[in-house]
Amino acid sequence: MAHSCDDICRDLHLYLDGEATVTSRTVITVHLEDCPSCAEAFHFESQVRMVVARCCCEPVPDSLRVRVLRAIYTADP
Numbered sequence: 001m002a003h004s005c006d007d008i009c010r011d012l013h014l015y016l017d018g019e020a021t022v023t024s025r026t027v028i029t030v031h032l033e034d035c036p037s038c039a040e041a042f043h044f045e046s047q048v049r050m051v052v053a054r055c056c057c058e059p060v061p062d063s064l065r066v067r068v069l070r071a072i073y074t075a076d077p
């Protein structure tokens with residue numbers, strides 16, 4: 001059964017939070033190998049989380065999130 005990109009995007013957050021089921025993780029992993037746009041979204045989200053986790057454990061305000069996203073974009077070599 002094919003999973004749409006919308007399904008994957010919705011579960012991506014659970015996956016990144018470590019809350020996805022084993023089945024869901026497998027579906028996402030397989031989908032990411034075949035779908036460049038979801039793979040890109042996944043790498044992007046995981047980078048954001050890494051940066052945010054390094055900075056603080058508090059919930060991040062949107063203004064800071066935007067700055068983090070810009071920093072990631074401009075930090076590319």
Ligand SMILES: [Zn+2]
Nearest residue numbers: 005008035038
């Ligand atoms: Zn996809």
